[in-house]
Amino acid sequence: xxxxxxxxxxxxxxxxxxxxxxxxxxxxxxxxxxxxxxxxxxxxxxxxxxxxxxxxxxxxxxxxxxxxxxxxxxxxxxxxxxxxxxxxxxxxxxxxxxxxxxxxxxxxxxxxxxxxxxxxxxxxxxxxxxxxxxxxxxxxxxxxxxxxxxxxxxxxxxxxxxxxxxxxxxxxxxxxxxxxxxxxxxxxxxxxxxxxxxxxxxx
Amino acid sequence: xxxxxxxxxxxxxxxxxxxxxxxxxxxxxxxxxxxxxxxxxxxxxxxxxxxxxxxxxxxxxxxxxxxxxxxxxxxxxxxxxxxxxxxxxxxxxxxxxxxxxxxxxxxxxxxxxxxxxxxxxxxxxxxxxxxxxxxxxxxxxxxxxxxxxxxxxxxxxxxxxxxxxxxxxxxxxxxxxxxxxxxxxxxxxxxxxxxxxxxxxxxxxxxxxxxxxxxxxxxxxxxxxxxxxxxxxxxxxxxxxxxxxxxxxxxxxxxxxxxxxxxxxxxxxxxxxxxxxxxxxxxxxxx
Numbered sequence: 001x002x003x004x005x006x007x008x009x010x011x012x013x014x015x016x017x018x019x020x021x022x023x024x025x026x027x028x029x030x031x032x033x034x035x036x037x038x039x040x041x042x043x044x045x046x047x048x049x050x051x052x053x054x055x056x057x058x059x060x061x062x063x064x065x066x067x068x069x070x071x072x073x074x075x076x077x078x079x080x081x082x083x084x085x086x087x088x089x090x091x092x093x094x095x096x097x098x099x100x101x102x103x104x105x106x107x108x109x110x111x112x113x114x115x116x117x118x119x120x121x122x123x124x125x126x127x128x129x130x131x132x133x134x135x136x137x138x139x140x141x142x143x144x145x146x147x148x149x150x151x152x153x154x155x156x157x158x159x160x161x162x163x164x165x166x167x168x169x170x171x172x173x174x175x176x177x178x179x180x181x182x183x184x185x186x187x188x189x190x191x192x193x194x195x196x197x198x199x200x201x202x203x
Numbered sequence: 204x205x206x207x208x209x210x211x212x213x214x215x216x217x218x219x220x221x222x223x224x225x226x227x228x229x230x231x232x233x234x235x236x237x238x239x240x241x242x243x244x245x246x247x248x249x250x251x252x253x254x255x256x257x258x259x260x261x262x263x264x265x266x267x268x269x270x271x272x273x274x275x276x277x278x279x280x281x282x283x284x285x286x287x288x289x290x291x292x293x294x295x296x297x298x299x300x301x302x303x304x305x306x307x308x309x310x311x312x313x314x315x316x317x318x319x320x321x322x323x324x325x326x327x328x329x330x331x332x333x334x335x336x337x338x339x340x341x342x343x344x345x346x347x348x349x350x351x352x353x354x355x356x357x358x359x360x361x362x363x364x365x366x367x368x369x370x371x372x373x374x375x376x377x378x379x380x381x382x383x384x385x386x387x388x389x390x391x392x393x394x395x396x397x398x399x400x401x402x403x404x405x406x407x408x409x410x411x412x413x414x415x416x417x418x419x420x421x422x423x424x425x426x427x428x429x430x431x432x433x434x435x436x437x438x439x440x441x442x443x444x445x446x447x448x449x450x451x452x453x454x455x456x457x458x459x460x461x462x463x464x465x466x467x468x469x470x471x472x473x474x475x476x477x478x479x480x481x482x483x484x485x486x487x488x489x490x
Contacts, residue, residue: 035464
């Protein structure tokens, strides 16, 4: 018996839990077939892990990550039809946070949001989003966060002006209008002049 | 339950104030007495509800759907393209999250062990009929708000919200494919082991299912485990919960126990012969 097997069996003997899965006996002893994940994905990290939150975006834009512990989430009953379920279950979600102190929103976007949402903040400076879209609390929470992310991203979108072609078209139209106006003006002027007696004409 | 107590209190209150129960002030429950009046005299008699002349009065009715000779609607169309191949489509009988939670709470399923088709069928409350095109179980989102168990579960289909509900409680969910032969074995393992056949290996999914089971978003058993880890965070952010650190969990070993793509049972390899009578396992000798 190899050393690895001995080590694992000694571990088994000393633990008082009983597992039926082969994973406990270590990767060396687990069954490996032609379709093992190690063979299909040789360079991947096979053990389940919790990745860290993504780093801040290099271009100073919101990367989509919202730290859940910074939000104040409360639940209440939804309005509308729905019988006993809507009367008794807390499906409405209220997500609140202090906008000025939200470090997870990039500085520039935060300032813009403070301007845009100035009338929507409450006295303490909290911005809130409510959702009672669905019958499920969790889906409503997902909806509220989606609304929040859309709102933040909307502030970062730079409005794209008219294209070069459009600008050129507008310039030509403007010039044509000016030309026509002046031509008409000249014609009318000539008509008016023709009505007068000629001045300084050498007969 | 409050409304039942209130109505019984109301009833008792009424009883205290109403007059004594006598034959004269009793009445049967509504709709409990049927009118057995026979068809005679002014209102029940004469035409006896059959009308005047015609097939109605002569009690010679046309069969349902008959259109007085022309081809009836229900016989005009020999087939409809929309249901082509419906008898061959894979079916996944549902298990709601509520059902699963109740099974765990009532100790019908051991949450400290990985849960798969065999576990669910062995509970005795769920059954799978592979012969009727049932390819496994799907976990539905009914009761997902109140789901509280931390489990390692393997089903054949689960929606995103269900995956989020399981992972939010620190559990692990995977979707795996079993071919019909494997399903027969898993639906009743004891009966199959009695046959004395070595455990076969599980086959790969068919082409139309391969994409589903290789996608990390569906937690497919053939998907990249690293992508699955990353998608856990994405889902946690989408559904608004703090992703529990599964590496720090005491049950990490149990939660990450996954079967090989060719394996049917945890801890048993294809090719082994299980002898339930002598309680031995016969393995092929590798020389």
